[in-house]
Amino acid sequence: MERVDFMTNExxxxxxxxxxxxxxxxxxxxxxxxxxxxxxxxxxxxxxxGVSFSDEAHWEEGDWLRSIDFSREIVRIETQHHEYTLDVSGVDVRELKQAERILRKMNFDDAFNLRIV
Structure with a gap:
């Protein structure tokens, strides 16, 4: 599991x-x-x-989000090429709430599996 220091949402x-x-x-x-x-x-x-995904460690072209499980402690992300488990327990709650809203907007057409706990 990887620790997230902070998030940026737009x-x-x-x-x-x-x-x-x-x-x-x-x-x-x-x-x-x-x-x-x-x-x-x-x-x-x-x-x-759909939702494109990029990771500075893996620059595969055309990686797309398949699913995300999002909670206030743990986020699990599955893309076409990788899976990630992230510890977001240290992230500001306001950033997490904003990310939840944006993820719902991103999934307006059910392009990926979204589970918010």
């Missing part, structure tokens, strides 16, 4: 939920980013629609 044309994963040394993080742009998705091929 809710504009781009919907973004980003986890800053601790890398051991103070201030050293790795970003895990979920991103969707519903406003422009109709312009894309169906295979390019």
């Amino acid at each position: 809710s504009g044309d781009d919907l973004i939920v980003s986890f800053a994963v601790s890398q051991g040394e103070p201030g050293e993080i790795r970003s895990l980013i979920l991103q969707r742009t519903p406003k422009y998705e109709f312009l894309l091929d169906k295979s390019e629609r």
Whole structure:
């Protein structure tokens, strides 16, 4: 399980939920980013629609979110290529609540399995 130090969330044309994963040394993080742009998705091929996923440690092109289990302590993410278990117990509750709202917006078409506990 990896510890998340903080999160960054955006809710504009781009919907973004980003986890800053601790890398051991103070201030050293790795970003895990979920991103969707519903406003422009109709312009894309169906295979390019949905929530894209990026991890600084694995830059596979075209990795997409399949499922996310989201609680105030643990987040489990499954993509096409990887699975992650994140400890978010130290993250500010306001950031977690904002992420929940954005994840619901991202899943307007049930593109992935979303479970919020």
